[in-house]
Amino acid sequence: MSSRGRPRTFSRDEALRSAMEIFWDKGFDNTSLADLTRVMGLNPPSLYAAFGSKAKLFLEAVDLYGRTDGAGIWEFLDDAPTAREAVHDLLKRSAENFTQWAEPRGCMVVLSAPQMEGGDTAVCDGLKARRLEKQVALQSRLERGVADGDLPEGTDCDAIAAYVTSIQHGMSIHARDGASRQTLMAIADCCAAGWDAMVAGVTTKAQF
Structure with a gap:
């Protein structure tokens, strides 16, 4: 059966990780839609369908950063004795x-x-x-x-x-x-x- 018209499958987690890395490197303002579609492997309609908007994508990427690369800093405040x-x-x-x-x-x-x-x-x-x-x-x-x-x-x-x-x-x-x-x-x-x-x-x- 022809697959014409079907959206290309993608890993949402991998796409979000790619967005996180470019936002982290270039900042929110300097990251263009073209940058995002390139690194995420998505066209604009698919990007918006999956993440809603550039702002929502960015904030989701920030939360991913907090759980991954940004982890290990703030979680130990209560461990130190003083x-x-x-x-x-x-x-x-x-x-x-x-x-x-x-x-x-x-x-x-x-x-x-x-x-x-x-x-x-x-x-x-x-x-x-x-x-x-x-x-x-x-x-x-x-x-x-x-x-x-x-x-x-x-x-x-x-x-x-x-x-x-x-x-x-x-x-x-x-x-x-x-x-x-x-x-x-x-x-x-x-x-x-x-x-x-x-x-x-x-x-x-x-x-x-």
């Missing part, structure tokens, strides 16, 4: 993860983001929510440190979490620019070395 060790471990894991491949390097969630002004709202909001989720997880770990007596009462856990995630985002940019794992590890060590001064700088004495 907040300082949790932060140091987080940054060291980031240094290892961001340099595990020759290309692309760094964090897809940070580096593939479009410009907010004029950018796709769903993509911008989706990435912002994913970044905030990680920062909130870190803040919760720091608050546990206060509850455990590991950090002093009055520690501004929100400020420290924002600072540490900013350091991590900066490490991602350094990785993309070609920084070595040794350099990124040194950044993690610098953050750990200044821990006591940082905590003291954002801690207010409890009022009685």
